[in-house]
Amino acid sequence: MLDIKFIRENPGIVKEAIKNKGIALDLNALLKADKELAALRQRGQDMATEKNRLTLEIKAAADKAPLKEKARLLGERQGKINKKLKDTELALAEMMALTPQIPAPNAPIGLTDADNTVLRQVGKKPDFGFEPLDHVDLIQRNNWGEFGKITNVCGTRTFALKGSLLRYEFALLQYALDKLAQKGFTTISVPSLAMEDAFFGSGHFPGDKENMYFLPKDGQYLSGTCEIVLNSLHCGEILTEARLPILYAGFSPCFRREAGSAGRDARGLYRVHQFNKVEQFVICRNDPEESAKWHAFLLAGAEEILAGLELPYRVVECCTGDMGAGKVRMNDIECWRPALQKYGETHSCSTLHDWQARRTNTRYRENLGGKVKFVHTLNNTALATPRIFVALLENHQTRDARVRIPKAIRPFMGDAEFL
């Protein structure tokens, strides 16, 4: 969500962003509703002033009846205006919710990930000297998981991990949490259940509703990332500047319906309905330079984790259409998948400036001058399981279908060298 004043003053810039992000929003209709609303507000306010004046007169008057009747009639007219005002407000709010953040000038322009550009490639792709197995074969050979029966019991895109692979999952999550704690993050586990407002606040609603599991008896949704909850942790608050930045390393199980991706990545652990994720989340001062600094910090955090996992990866600059409505900038990290001979997304680092903060009404008071401003928010994956297993198992496999554990993880795995 953008500032209405910014939209009034920069309709051209906003129209450009709407076009480049492929958003279905008629900005002219929005501006028209905004004008209508201003006029209605003025009329409503004038009537309220008059009504307040009458009310005081009634209180003082000896004969209240004629004044009361006058006030009642005014109230009727007021009701009509207020109805119109509410309708217009609602229509405007719906359009405002769709207004996109302005993408950074250096973001590639394009509507699909085909227009993303590769920033850098890191690490050496493994040269096996044999035909590598894919992660599903490795799991089945070692009896590390279950893909067949479990889907009969639990549905599509579900899985079970067994034995050392299950232990590996906990080790990796612990590794990521420890790493972030060392970097100054507050580690925090949050519920996967959340109420609608949180999904609106993060920007996942109204657009991405189809991708959320809904629990109709309770009116709650299952979130696909703990960003949704972390983003609302300070909603409605006015923080002191001294409290910023707030760094959260969040953990939660994540749920995604994967609506619209039927048949895609159907094999294995890459795209599943339920997974676990450690997420980096930053709340900072309203300052683009400050945001840029934390963006680099979050990206570096993910890359340090991948370095510890000894995985080859590349960093991608996402184009306008791929980054999502709220984002200024988005960098995906894609890890190498030897079996498919291609890269697959494992991390996503985003700068949103005050776009989410406006939706959650999260603000802070500046030290100097005491001005109240919206905070900036950023987020990046730290580590998501089981998706990371795709790269981890395939890249570290041996000729005899064993899997090597990266040195950094061995302390969490009883110092074992192999799974």
Add this chain to the structure above:
RNA sequence: GGAGGGGUGGCAGAGCGGUUGAAUGCGGCGGUCUUGAAAACCGUUUUAGGGCAACCUAACGGGGGUUCGAAUCCCUCCCCCUCCGCCA
């Protein structure tokens, strides 16, 4: 699931139909005093929209209603707390 009690400014906590946008205390900010600090004292301190300004309007968990007038009464939803029941 059953019974009850609550949600008010940065925080604590009054108000329970009419100058209450809101007492009081704490905290914050400015000042007096002091070599400096503390203490004490004085002043100041919600947010949002409109207006050059004086000022006007709105907001006491969300939404709706009653009334000339609602933080205060009614309805409804959400959240928190206590007790009972059930439960990992």
